[in-house]
Amino acid sequence: MSEVKISAEPRTEFGKGGARRTRRAGLVPAVLYGHGEKPVHIALPAREFAAAIRHGGLNTVFTIDIVGASGATLALPKAIQRDPIKDTYEHVDLIIVKRGEKVQVDVPVTLVGEAARNTLVVNESNTLAVVAEAMHLPSGFEVSIEGLEAGSQVTAGDVSLPTGTELAVEPDFVLAIISQAQTAEQLEGDTGEAGESAEGETTEAATEE
DSSP states (O other), X not given: OOXXXXXXXXXXXXXXXXXXXXXXXXXXXXXXXXXXXXXXXEEEEHHHHHHHHHHHOTTOEEEEEETTOSSOEEEEEXXXXXXXXXXXXXXXXXXXXXXXXXXXXXXXXXXXXXXXXXXXXEESOXXXXXXXXXXXXXXXXXXXXXXXXXXXXXXGGGSXXXXXXXXXXXXTOEEEEEXXXXXXXXXXXXXXXXXXXXXXXXXXXXXXX
């Protein structure tokens, strides 16, 4: 987990027009809320925000200094709207967190190693929901699939969690399945059977006519 200090400006323009003007100024429209506080509309520096997410991931905790406000606020991205074509951030929802508080987040899971030969690895989920202290959120998990045979599963219970981190799902929550891959001969056989079946149906239809 990484903590990033970032400055923000109060945002007074709303709606699509206001959001466009904010983005044209090199800022990202955002709203800060949580812990019973009234939502605060702010604008974050787009370049700094993008660099922080790129480096620390979606579970980056921001220490936000708002111009004109007293004291900084700790916040975690809750929802991020992104333009996939322009590769820019359109809007960010930030939830206020406190030091020592536990929060639930989705953490990326990476499968490492290679399963047994002639198997196919099917990802059921690329993230794992966990509960951890806000200032000590894991940035990612690695799970080995080295040598796993067909019929094996990778579950949440197989993930090694750091101290202070707990699963937010059942241990049998499936992350990946190792299945038997079809050989070239099997694929050819399936294709041949399908062709014979289609040919038989065509002949039968012609006979009926």
